[in-house]
Structures are given as structure tokens and as C-alpha cells.
């Protein structure tokens with residue numbers, strides 16, 4: 001199964017100067033729990049912003065640089081290599097973890113969206129692409145209050161594709 005996991009604000013902003021615009025500890029915890037022991041797929045710029053492979057996950061980086069390598073990461077150059085992996089590994093949930101370019105590339109193929117809707121508008125230079133809610137059904141949601149660990153309130157939502165006829 002192919003899933004996107006993203007946190008965006010009320011303008012669908014996701015990043016500023018190659019980092020996250022907010023500090024939401026409970027959202028990072030959800031991210032960690034969901035992605036543990038699964039595959040995570042990220043664009044080269046998102047890898048740069050994290051700076052290292054995330055432990056206990058199979059890290060995949062997408063780049064057009066043919067000689068690019070990173071310790072403990074698999075590097076791919078074509079989204080179809082990843083779509084083949086999704087077919088070959090049905091026992092895994094494969095998470096597209098960003099950024100904007102990678103979300104855009106995989107959005108037509110995903111089965112599930114995990115969206116953290118952050119209840120604020122931050123200065124951003126990177127945005128999640130527009131997506132059609134009519135193609136998905138919301139199957140879960142949970143509200144988180146602003147507190148000392150989460151700088152704003154947010155809603156964590158899970159959406160599933162209703163018509164999965166997109167051919168890979």
C-alpha cells in the first residue's frame with residue numbers, strides 16, 4: 001500500500017527554508033509510530049533537511065543525481081522504481097514523507113493520506129499540491145489541543161482512496 005503522510009497549515013503550507021514551519025511534538029510521535037518498520041520515501045531536499053537516515057525504517061531518497069549516495073539509504077531516480085516496489089512488497093505500507101515535489105509526483109498513485117491539518121497560517125515557501133477530496137473518504141480523525149508541546153492545535157485525519165483504479 002502506498003500512503004502519503006503530511007502536515008499542512010490552512011494555506012497548505014508545509015515548509016520554509018527547507019525546514020518545518022512549526023513544532024508539534026505529538027505529530028512527530030504519530031509520524032514515528034506509523035512509519036516504524038516500514039518504508040519511507042523522500043525527496044533529496046527533505047533528506048537534506050533531516051540530515052540522516054531515520055532509524056528502524058527503510059529510507060529511500062529520490063534524486064536525479066546519478067552518483068548520489070547516503071549512508072543507510074536506498075537511492076532511486078525514477079518514481080516507477082518505487083511503484084514497482086509497492087507492487088512487490090504488499091505486506092508493507094510505503095510512506096511518501098515529502099516534500100512538495102515528491103507529494104506531487106505520487107499523489108495520483110496513493111491509497112491513503114495521513115494529513116495533519118495545522119490550525120494556523122505560517123510563512124511558507126513550499127506547499128502541498130491541491131487534491132480532490134471527492135476521490136477519498138475520511139476514515140478517521142483526532143483533534144489535538146495547543147499546549148506546551150504543540151505550538152498550535154491540529155487535526156490528524158486519515159483519508160482513503162474510494163476508487164482505486166489508478167494504474168501504476
Ligand SMILES: NC(=O)c1ccc[n+]([C@@H]2O[C@H](COP(=O)([O-])OP(=O)(O)OC[C@H]3O[C@@H](n4cnc5c(N)ncnc54)[C@H](OP(=O)(O)O)[C@@H]3O)[C@@H](O)[C@H]2O)c1
Pocket residue numbers: 005006007008013014015016017018019020042043044045046047049062063064065076077078079097098099100101102103105126
Ligand atoms: N510539513 C510536512 O509534512 C513536510 C514533509 C516533508 C518535507 N517538508 C518540507 O518540504 C520542503 C522540501 O520540499 P521540496 O518540494 O522543496 O523538496 P523535496 O520534494 O523534498 O525534494 C526535491 C528533490 O527531489 C528530487 N526529485 C523530485 N522529483 C523527482 C523525480 N521525479 N525523479 C527523481 N528525483 C526527483 C530532486 O532531487 P535532486 O535535486 O537531487 O535531483 C528534487 O530537487 C522542506 O521545507 C521540508 O521541510 C514538509
